[in-house]
Amino acid sequence: MSMHCIKVENVTFHYNLQKQEHTIADLSFTARRGEWLAVVGHNGSGKSTLASLLVGLRMPSSGRIYINDIELKEETKWELRNQIGLVFQNPENQFIGTTVKDDVAFALENQNMPYDEMKQRVDRALAMVSMTDYADYDPSRLSGGQKQRVAIAGLLALHPDIIVLDEAMVMLDPKSRRGFMSLLDELRKQHQLTIISITHDMNEAAAADRILVLKKGKVMEIGKPGQIFQREERLDVPFIEALRRKLKKQGSTIPDKYMTEDEMVWWLCR
Amino acid sequence: MQINLQQVTADYQAGPIRSPEILKSISTTIKSGSFTAVVGKTGSGKSSLLKLMNGLLVPVKGQVSIGEIMITSENAKQSVKEARRKVGMVFQFPESQLFAETVEKDIMFGPMNFGVPKAEAKEIALEVIERVGLDATILSKSPFALSGGQKRYVAMAGILAMRPDILVLDEPGAGLDPKGKKEVMDLLHAWHKERGLTTLLVTHDMDDVALYADEVIVMDEGRIVFQDEPERLFSEMTAIHQWGLELPQARKLQIRIEQEANVRLPRICLTLDKLADALIEAGLA
């Protein structure tokens, strides 16, 4: 197996076949196993469309997508859905089961899995997201953050390799957001998960391994946070980078290169 | 326009089962012309507090005064109508309230409900759509054909068209990209200043509190537990933790720097600009 668990090659997609305008235009990138890749871009830049292409909800007009070296096609998409899962923005709309554990079991039922194996996998998935105590809860009694944990458990039950998050943290308050992120990061490290997270939060993006900047359906840039935020013209930058630029403008001797928070604190306290 | 709450208790009555008290004996005054942020954990009663302002939630006990208008459980039917004329409310994800065939009609809906003649409502629609930075040609389009960001602006224009004296905002920037969110907040803030409005803003983003608010109310379990300037709030470290709040990013970094460098910056810094100034002043940068 190659080290690229996702390979996107020259993918083009448009919703309206009459219009020439492409929602996704000649897009190519790869993601490594165990990597956290943040996808950023303005509203309408095609991020959600990209997510739906990656999980086979839509098929590219041209180009190819490979998941673990298998090409994603109508014939292979059902099989590949064990390997790649998607969490949507609104936790309410993706809760299918009537209780937490029913919801986690949904994907397993679809595999026609025997009860005993389902039970075991559901219990384990709930434990992985620390929601065991809520197994019998009704979704309306859960907070937004808890609902998204359940959504993750529903995917983990399938033992996937890749999880795609489409602005999954938007509806959460900052505290739940941080908890959810550190949970994902831990799961990623323990289980070699690849995470593709669509986000508007530049501080979250700064914590990713790499960032893909999408603009009008094209890859504007892809690279390490340091590289991406280095560019002066980018308006949305993490807080630390904004502070560094401000200090520089005010005549400080701070180095003219992107810094992480630790680097900045270390430099200030030198 | 000043807002005054006296010993207000409120709950939601859902069918035959009455909910427990959601707001518990709240008393406060919100000064005319102030920009007040309302913060607190999810479920602490922030949205319910806002709903008191225009009678979407009516006090069971106590009274709410909006300028001269007084809302109590007895006179609610009449007073609430008057209050809604004065209070413009931008809900969370306000684009979900759009319904008319054209943007223009949707914006005219509010003013016309309050008896503004059609011709005048049309003029107002044109004025506010330009004020929110959209092109006048959008007026004849269907609101459902617009992008997410544009829908949000149209919904806000529909509220501004009512010419409220009090603006009540429930997380107006939620779900937008950072640039879009900043534009929305700046627009509302500018409107607040221009018109001398009294504004209440519910937010989870402490940077918004730092940037825009001159006063902050903290809600916890249906009570107001704090009301003062943001600087005061963000120096109460233990209480902040207890109320489930965060610090603004600048303040968080300030505290880390002060600890690791073992220095004290000259003042409490809540925004990036103030922190940059203080760091330079203290000779750290």
Next chain:
Amino acid sequence: MNKLILGRYFPGGSLLHRIDPRAKLLAGISFIFILFIANNWITYLVLWLFTFTMMKLSGVSIRIYLRGVRPLIWLILFTVSLQVLFTAGGEIYIDWGPITISSFGLINGLYIFSRFTMIIFVSTVVTLTTKPIDLTDAINYLLQPLKRLKLPVDEISLMLAIALRFIPIILDETQKVMDAQRARGTVFGEGSLPQQIKKIVPIFVPLFVSSLGRAEDMANAMEVRGYQSNNPRSSFRRLQWQKTDIAALFAMVLLAVILFILRTEGHHFH
């Protein structure tokens, strides 16, 4: 606002809550048939005793049951008065041609009234003590034989379960949209009928739009998690027969037997 009790679930841990939904559903249906065995005051007394015992066992206060009958009271009284006015026989108290008030009429009216209220009470007992989703499972189970007729029983149950999931969400949403339009000056429940109908548009359109969005999200979430409508699925939800369930059904048989013994032979009011 919503005063109807019938069809609501009341969380609790009573004996009735713990009985298998299939047993409860069967018992509820059989009660309707058993009602028709009764034909004299002693059998009706037994039924009333049974009904009150069930209401007590449910752990829900009698007041709530009474409130549940209130919306239907006019329908009941109308039917009862027809019975009273058009039944002749026994001692005649008032006689205006076809309209008579007789002792048979009064007794018959009382019986009809009892039947109505007991049906409402007992079905309320069933719905108050059974989660809607469990009822769906029970219906699914009882409908299984219809699969032989190529009826998509499992699909229907899944749709029903999802619909149940969405009811509270949609009610919540309705509340939000109504609040938003109220804030823009709409006063609901005022004005002439055409005016009132016009006010529905600003609620209905946003609800329709958001429901479409939710439905699409939900369909996508189901597909991403591998749901294909014609594939065989296993079921994670388990219904388990216990001794109490057998006992419950046995109690119904016993009730029927008692009524048979106590009913008046061959002597009917109809």
